[in-house]
Amino acid sequence: MMLLYAVAATDSTGDTVDTPLQAHRSRGLTVFVEPRTQPPERSMHELLGFGRALHQLWSNVPVLPMRFGTVVSDSDELDELVAERESEWTDRIAAVTGCSECIVHLPLPEDVPERVRDEQTGTDYLRRRAKELKQHDAEIAELRALLAPYASEITKLSSIRPQEARLSVLLPDEHVEAARTAIRDWGENRPGVTVTGPWPPFSFCQEESP
Incomplete structure (x- = not known):
């Protein structure tokens, strides 16, 4: 299982992103994920940690945050999600970059x-x-x-x-x-x-x- 944090344009990430999250690259986009054995609890601790990770990512590269608690079962399901949302995400990344x-x-x-x-x-x-x-x-x-x-x-x-x-x-x-x-x-x-x-x-x- 993967907990999804944010998506960025692959050509903007390079080797500059300092994060403990894994970077899954698919179709010109990079999705930052955390392997999990179960979905996160909807606790203040989890929410604050999620927020800190997003701000850390943004300090390195423009990203679109995923909804807290969004998970996929494996990389194949994530690739399907990227294929479905690629155009929408690419346009929105361009809108907020800079x-x-x-x-x-x-x-x-x-x-x-x-x-x-x-x-x-x-x-x-x-x-x-x-x-x-x-x-x-x-x-x-x-x-x-x-x-x-x-x-x-x-x-x-x-x-x-x-x-x-x-x-x-x-x-x-x-x-x-x-x-x-x-x-x-x-x-x-x-x-x-x-x-x-x-x-x-x-x-x-x-x-x-x-």
Whole structure:
């Protein structure tokens, strides 16, 4: 059994990848794998180890991460998977090569306290809430337009903190600092707006499982 970690273009790997994982080459792609006797447990220890391995790989070569826990029985099954996904994976590797990811954190409109809500009519509350959400959508659109000259792709991520929206931006490495500066300038008069990264662009890598 093989636990799959990530896939890279073979011509970019060379002998530069420093990893304890095995490199399985097939049809112009290299899949980094770990031999296993059984699938990994879905534990924090296993997840963190998987994440560290992905970041180590990305520090050497652009990779697409596989979904955690994806396994194949043997090299023949892996070759079949590569044959099925080769075109898709090759295109996505090309899209993220030479790029990094920055994440813009934007505060969502806060709901009014219940005591204040009780003092309003239902219509007044709904109108106020609709106005706030419309303003938030307008800010997202404004930010997308601001980043369009720098970004290859922009996507909205699911929220992981209450009252916070996240916009992820795929940036060619030469545009990262200019884009970060533009975001910071845009957010100066918008309390709570922050930008993190650059990170490996894993939000733009389509994770796959067989």
